Amino acid sequence: xxxxxxxxxxxxxxxxxxxxxxxxxxxxxxxxxxxxxxxxxxxxxxxxxxxxxxxxxxxxxxxxxxxxxxxxxxxxxxxxxxxxxxxxxxxxxxxxxxxxxxxxxxxxxxxxxxxxxxxxxxxxxxxxxxxxxxxxxxxxxxxxxxxxxxxxxxxxxxxxxxxxxxxxxxxxxxxxxxxxxxxxxxxxxxxxxxxxxxxxxxxxxxxxxxxxxxxxxxxxxxxxxxxxxxxxxxxxxxxxxxxxxxxxxxxxxxxxxxxxxxxxxxxxxxxxxxxxxxxxxxxxxxxxxxxxxxxxxxxxxxxxxxxxxxxxxxxxxxxxxxxxxxxxxxxxxxxxxxxxxxxxxxxxxxxxxxxxxxxxxxxxxxxxxxxxxxxxxxxxxxxxxxxxxxxxxxxxxxxxxxxxxxxxxxxxxxxxxxxxxxxxxxxxxxxxxxxxxxxxxxxxxxxxxxxxxxxxxxxxxxxxxxxxxxxxxxxxxxxxxxxxxxxxxxxxxxxxxxxxxxxxxxxxxxxxxxxxxxxxxxxxxxxxxxxxxxxxxxxxxxxxxxxxxxxxxxxxxxxxxxxxxxxxxxxxxxxxxxxxxxxxxxxxxxxxxxxxxxxxxxxxxxxxxxxxxxxxxxxxxxxxxxxxxxxxxxxxx
Numbered sequence: 001x002x003x004x005x006x007x008x009x010x011x012x013x014x015x016x017x018x019x020x021x022x023x024x025x026x027x028x029x030x031x032x033x034x035x036x037x038x039x040x041x042x043x044x045x046x047x048x049x050x051x052x053x054x055x056x057x058x059x060x061x062x063x064x065x066x067x068x069x070x071x072x073x074x075x076x077x078x079x080x081x082x083x084x085x086x087x088x089x090x091x092x093x094x095x096x097x098x099x100x101x102x103x104x105x106x107x108x109x110x111x112x113x114x115x116x117x118x119x120x121x122x123x124x125x126x127x128x129x130x131x132x133x134x135x136x137x138x139x140x141x142x143x144x145x146x147x148x149x150x151x152x153x154x155x156x157x158x159x160x161x162x163x164x165x166x167x168x169x170x171x172x173x174x175x176x177x178x179x180x181x182x183x184x185x186x187x188x189x190x191x192x193x194x195x196x197x198x199x200x201x202x203x204x205x206x207x208x209x210x211x212x213x214x215x216x217x218x219x220x221x222x223x224x225x226x227x228x229x230x231x232x233x234x235x236x237x238x239x240x241x242x243x244x245x246x247x248x249x250x251x252x253x254x255x256x257x258x259x260x261x262x263x264x265x266x267x268x269x270x271x272x273x274x275x276x277x278x279x280x281x282x283x284x285x286x287x288x289x290x291x292x293x294x295x296x297x298x299x300x301x302x303x304x305x306x307x308x309x310x311x312x313x314x315x316x317x318x319x320x321x322x323x324x325x326x327x328x329x330x331x332x333x334x335x336x337x338x339x340x341x342x343x344x345x346x347x348x349x350x351x352x353x354x355x356x357x358x359x360x361x362x363x364x365x366x367x368x369x370x371x372x373x374x375x376x377x378x379x380x381x382x383x384x385x386x387x388x389x390x391x392x393x394x395x396x397x398x399x400x401x402x403x404x405x406x407x408x409x410x411x412x413x414x415x416x417x418x419x420x421x422x423x424x425x426x427x428x429x430x431x432x433x434x435x436x437x438x439x440x441x442x443x444x445x446x447x448x449x450x451x452x453x454x455x456x457x458x459x460x461x462x463x464x465x466x467x468x469x470x471x472x473x474x475x476x477x478x479x480x481x482x483x484x485x486x487x488x489x490x491x492x493x494x495x496x497x498x499x500x501x502x503x504x505x506x507x508x509x510x511x512x513x514x515x516x517x518x519x520x521x522x523x524x525x526x527x528x529x530x531x532x533x534x535x536x537x538x539x540x541x542x543x544x545x546x547x548x549x550x551x552x553x554x555x556x557x558x559x560x561x562x563x564x565x566x567x568x569x570x571x572x573x574x575x576x577x578x579x580x581x582x583x584x585x586x587x588x589x590x591x592x593x594x595x596x597x598x599x600x601x602x603x604x605x606x607x608x609x610x611x612x613x614x615x616x617x618x619x620x621x622x623x624x625x626x627x628x629x630x631x632x633x634x635x636x637x
Contacts, residue, residue, distance in 0.1 A: 016056065016112035023053030023108050027101045034094055042094065049101045050085070053108040054078055076255065077107045080285040084612055087278055096279070102613040103286065106620050136167035139211070156214045160205050168201045170212030177208030251290050259285045279612070280605060287601035287615045292622040296590035299630030304583045307633055312566040313576050314550070320562040322587075323545045324580025329524035330478055330573075331517060331539070333531035334485035334495055337549055337570070339460040341532065343373050345381035346441060346461065349432055350454035359454030361387035363412050363446045366403045369393040374444065374458050375401075381456075400444075411447040418445040422452050429455050440491030465571040467499040472574045476581060480524060484513050484539075513539040530573065531561075547573065583633060590626040597622035 030045035061075025081100040088096030135146045139157040178190035263281035266272040301318035348356040364382035367375035393403035400413015411421045433443040442458040482503035492506040520527045529543035537560045540546030548561035
């Protein structure tokens with residue numbers, strides 16, 4: 001039978017709490033019956049508390065023992081509780097049966113609280129799956145029809161009305177709107193989107209109606225990739241957790257053997273009576289169990305992964321969140337990572353008697369007929385101006401473009417090309433052009449008839465957040481930050497100087513980037529690499545932590561990387577680093593606290609003679625505390 005989702009969630013997240021409550025009620029009634037001397041009722045109520053409170057733990061412990069031939073912590077608790085009950089019946093000291101029931105109750109409450117706490121992390125991750133609608137409004141032969149998302153094909157045109165969730169990744173064919181991308185990218189403010197721009201499934205359309213074209217299968221859209229990778233991250237145990245699990249299996253065997261020896265030897269060595277010996281041995285089984293140690297790592301890492309997903313940072317597994325906290329050196333690719341990867345007009349300098357607008361309008365009149373990236377940058381810069389297209393436009397590859405505008409001959413191109421059509425280049429503009437070129441910018445000259453009317457500087461713009469990100473990473477303790485690029489040394493040095501990077505490696509091939517990462521690893525061990533292109537993939541794979549820019553990144557880079565910055569926002573590097581650092585700090589806190597608790601409780605058992613319920617409270621309390629401490633990483637910062 002298939003249950004509704006909310007009912008399934010109830011049974012999984014609240015059944016343990018319900019069992020603990022019923023166990024507690026039966027325990028209270030059993031204690032009340034013992035207090036009044038109603039032994040018969042007590043002998044009915046207390047065993048019922050054992051069964052209801054301990055059933056799930058007993059089932060899991062026995063299953064592990066039979067199928068995996070391993071001792072489970074749950075089974076140790078049940079053995080201790082049943083042992084206390086048996087001792088109580090033997091000595092006719094029925095308060096021991098009550099002690100065992102208290103053990104069962106506290107263990108049940110602890111398990112319920114741990115389950116609920118972990119459920120918070122799982123709910124946070126599952127909420128990603130509710131971000132996309134089940135159907136889309138598809139435009140077919142001029143008619144709108146609702147189709148399941150799974151039936152969408154590449155090339156389909158869909159309509160998204162104001163206030164609706166966008167059903168799949170697509171390119172805007174018509175319309176203009178603001179898109180709330182907070183659920184996907186972590187951006188707090190809506191982003192303006194218009195024709196030609198990409199929108200993502202699961203984002204919320206603002207005030208404008210949009211017509212989109214599906215450009216990738218629904219199953220491979222961004223949100224589905226996030227869901228798939230986060231789910232994989234949940235299932236992948238990092239090395240530290242694998243070590244703890246191996247340690248737990250051996251440790252449980254040692255505890256059982258030690259418990260047996262402690263139940264036999266003390267009467268012969270220290271002349272303890274048998275009842276005290278068995279009671280202390282049972283208490284030892286409880287306080288020495290490594291529950292808190294087992295809960296020290298995964299709740300923290302899963303909380304960090306969920307927090308990152310909410311802020312547009314996708315950790316593909318817990319190991320990479322762990323490694324991010326250990327990074328000592330970071331290598332950044334330049335183009336598309338520290339820069340936007342798209343050339344833009346950075347400055348316009350007109351000749352005398354002309355304005356910046358005059359230069360842009362004349363240049364755009366010709367460049368509107370070209371598909372070159374520089375031409376698109378100039379047209380974009382002139383988009384708010386009123387200009388008209390030139391005629392008889394002819395492009396000369398690698399040099400420039402010529403045409404006619406209002407019966408005037410227009411020439412746009414590099415200096416050598418322009419000098420074929422003008423008498424001379426103005427000295428003032430030549431000095432400025434040399435300065436621009438020394439900064440790594442491309443200079444485009446604009447001439448009308450035989451006169452230069454101005455020059456335009458074109459550059460791959462540095463991301464505005466780049467300098468602050470580099471500065472913050474150093475504050476977080478990163479020892480070395482380098483920039484690597486296939487670009488020329490002059491351009492690379494200019495970008496690096498602007499954002500505060502001193503180590504620059506230019507004119508690198510993919511294998512050169514790979515070797516550079518290897519050399520950094522020899523010196524710093526844990527090295528992160530941030531890139532976006534196909535040529536970055538080998539270095540991303542080699543790095544201890546490969547980080548890809550999600551928006552501009554190539555599919556190869558995204559698949560190769562360990563972490564994806566979905567929003568293409570470089571400052572999220574700082575958040576990823578802080579999550580890694582905090583997870584390391586919390587895990588160390590948890591392990592230290594767990595080990596200290598176990599040691600102190602074991603000493604108290606034999607030196608301070610604590611009773612079984614106090615031992616259970618100390619043991620289970622430490623487990624709950626380390627779990628809740630790990631969940632602190634769910635908080636956004």
